[in-house]
Amino acid sequence: MAANPMQQFKVKTIGPKIELGSFDISFTNSSLFMVLVVLSIVSFFIIATQNKSLIPNKLQLVAEMIYEFVAKMINETAGQDARPYFPFILSLFLFVLFSNMIGMIPYSFTITSHIVVTFALAIVIFFGVTVIGFLKHGIKYLELFVPKGVPKLLLPLIIVIEIISYLSRPISLSVRLFANMMAGHTMLKVFGGFVVSLGLVGGWLPLGFSVALTGLEILVAFLQAYVFAILTCIYLNDALHLHH
């Protein structure tokens, strides 16, 4: 029996059906895992920083490493001016990282494998960055779409291209995360199905593949969280320092 590899992405309602106007806002397995992700992040940091000491124990070391990793990333890509946005980027990074990692546990649900979730995150970043840019530079922020040293004849075309390039940011940001997670989990499931259907005789090869793919998926889970956070920093940098 080979299960449908797309079955794992199905969103199911848990508990009673709640409706608000014409919207279905019932609690689903996706929401359950979002709550789990947030709870595990919070409890991890509470436990890790319970007894702070100058010489950290292992948990505190991990917490400090995550903090420093993100702090360094922001400093290198967006500079000192981006310091006030550190809490947002740290939470974003942790949320994506934890939901990717918790999704790697068998029988769990990967919330980042749905484009609604990743697109919601990306669109918030997109509007946030745009608002920051306009607040910081006023109407001059529109200069982002007019690169310097372009012949006047080409300017209309270039402006259109720049605007499309700007608008494509939330799409590429969300599609990248969602596609990576969905493709990886589907592949794992397909190879898992091969193990079952080929049985004791031929099942060993796909089993080996499954093990290797799991390793690769854990790498991808971390990498995608990292890429998501660093691209947010890069967009923030564009909004804070107006130069192209």
Added chain:
Amino acid sequence: MDLKELKNKIKKTNLIKTTSETHKGNAFGIAMRMGTEFVAAVFVASFIGFYLDKWLDTKPILMLIFFFIGAATGILNVVRTSKMINKE
């Protein structure tokens, strides 16, 4: 030994170098960035063209034009991303 001396001593060891070099180790992540960068631009541009067509009643001219502009934008995005990565 005062703090300045200690700082210089730490700088001389390779401790600081190793932390910044971990940055370069994710060529895999870079490769994944390029593809979506290109596709997203084409997608967005075609989308804009499609709705402009609907609005101005000029099917399918604007969508075709915007598709090619989108492809150009995609290439620009990829070039920009790779430039940025080279700078790092």
